Amino acid sequence: MPALTNRKRVLVTGGAGFLGSHLCERLLAAGNDVLCVDNFFTGSRDNVLHLLDNPHFELMRHDVTFPLYVEVDEIYNLACPASPIHYQHDPVQTTKTSVHGAINMLGLAKRVGARIMQASTSEVYGDPAVHPQPEEYWGNVNTIGPRACYDEGKRCAETLFFDYHRQHKLDIKVIRIFNTYGPRMHPNDGRVVSNFIIQALKGEPITIYGNGQQTRSFCYVDDLIEGFLRFMDTPAGVTGPINLGNPGEFTMLELAEKVIRLTRSASTIEHMPLPQDDPKQRRPDIAKARAMMQWEPAVPLDEGLDRTIAYFRGRFFS
Ligand code: NAD
Ligand code: UDP
Ligand code: UDP
Secondary structure, three states, X not given: OOOOOOOOEEEEEOOOOHXXXXXXXXXXXXXXXXXXXXXXXXXXXXXXXXXXXXXOEEEEEOOOOOOOOOOOOEEEEOOOOOOHHHHOOOHHHHHHHHHHHHHHHXXXXXXXXXXXXXXXXXXXXXXXXXXXXXXXXXXEOOOOOOOHHHHHHHHHHHHHHHHHHHHHOOOEEEEEEOOEEOOOOOOOOOOHHHHHHHHHHHOOOEEEEOOOOOEEOOEEHHHHHHHHHHHHOOOOOOOOOEXXXXXXXXXXXXXXXXHHHHHOOOOOEEEEOOOOOOOOOOOEOOHHHHHHHOOOOOOOHHHHXXXXXXXXXXXXXX
């Protein structure tokens, strides 16, 4: 059913999570009606508490592995636990969320004629044999390892998006998100930025897995959300997949040293075993995002870490 007002009705699945809550905020600020759908597995009402009084915001508890019948103009499909601890907690449900969730949201998009974006991930590249990773690289994923429920679920979701595009002419957008950090990250989901900040603020040892020479590239959340919005507004037919991330690459040892310095912590460094299938290096090639939508991250790591440290201090240490 077409909307009776000019306001766009935007569905955000996983909207009560870390990235989803920032996206809902930005969409509301831009004058949209936002329907946030979440089963609160890793997200929470707290993340969107400040939006609940906004008459243009609606929060619905729903699991995307079940069908959803609503009338919307645009869909951002973010529902899926994102950190290894969370997605390995119930791996079967993780695959179901990616695959059945994608089918249901694509079915919904097909029925109402909505444009739909999939939050895919750099994990589709697995432990990459090509560095940095361009979108053309097909990846190196262990199909039966402990990370596969997430990686393969996301790969299958991409397949579904492109088949609905080819078969049913759906207007799709697929973004591959690289490690992102910022306020409202889950405090105990085991991800490296939140772990290091909390350990530093508590004065506990910083846990580096392996020798700390593995690399990651960290994007501040505001930069990433700007990329979401710009890509959603590209012309129909521009499908991606497109990498979104910050190409600055750091070893985990460098990250630990930065966090210790920025928090002025007395924490020491402790080495722990490297988890199975842990990628050795990861850095996005963002040439396409730069060329297509003049997008590139603007927040340097030190500044983003400062803002994230301030959030954790205020929320958990005051
Ligand atoms: P998050 O865990 O904070 O958010 C995921 C949200 O999805 C949570 O609110 C959770 O409750 C919800 N959810 C999970 N299963 C659901 C289901 N079956 N039905 C409805 N809701 C469900 O994680 P995030 O970091 O905000 O990630 C958001 C999306 O971005 C995910 O799809 C993730 O795979 C993707 N992504 C994130 C990163 C990152 O660095 N944060 C990197 C790559 C991809
Ligand atoms: N679906 C949904 N909301 C809708 C339309 C469809 O959740 O508004 C779900 C429905 O459960 C269906 C799935 O999306 O199984 C795929 O829909 P599609 O039309 O592609 O396939 P079909 O209905 O033929 O299975
Ligand atoms: N890591 C670490 N200490 C921690 C948590 C993570 O050294 O306390 C490492 C982890 O082994 C990986 C990197 O930091 O090499 C990023 O881990 P994260 O779980 O944040 O993201 P992902 O591996 O999914 O990129």
